[in-house]
Amino acid sequence: MADEVADMRREFREEIRSLKDELRRQVSQALKNSGSGSIRVDLQKDDVAQAEPSFVVVKDLVRQIREDVKSSLATRGEIAVDELVDSMPETTAADLLKSLANTDRL
Structure with missing residues (x-):
């Protein structure tokens, strides 16, 4: 049971890291593509x-x-x-x- 919880925590942390990386990539791309430096957030x-x-x-x-x-x-x-x-x-x-x-x- 403890191993399962530890694995879930690791997976959760990895997923958060990948989301952060994807967000950073999208923000960087949006900044490069827009000349005004503005970002649209829905x-x-x-x-x-x-x-x-x-x-x-x-x-x-x-x-x-x-x-x-x-x-x-x-x-x-x-x-x-x-x-x-x-x-x-x-x-x-x-x-x-x-x-x-x-x-x-x-």
């Missing part, structure tokens, strides 16, 4: 579907973009408040900052 519909980003990846990207935008808006808001408060009288600035500190209103 894919089956299932292969294309597997190459598309999954919904989970898209969902993670959207979440990351939202977090980045929120962080950027918060930073810009803090800068705007600082600039606004700098030009106000002290009592008015204190009242404004107390009001902004009340997160229930935001």
Whole structure:
């Protein structure tokens, strides 16, 4: 049984090597024959579907973009408040900052 498995592995490896060699030969031939250096690859519909980003990846990207935008808006808001408060009288600035500190209103 172990010999059969070893033989199958050897055959499998040899077959993979021959496929790689054939692929390399075809790619080399395609590069030689085409003047532009482009290669045409025909894919089956299932292969294309597997190459598309999954919904989970898209969902993670959207979440990351939202977090980045929120962080950027918060930073810009803090800068705007600082600039606004700098030009106000002290009592008015204190009242404004107390009001902004009340997160229930935001």
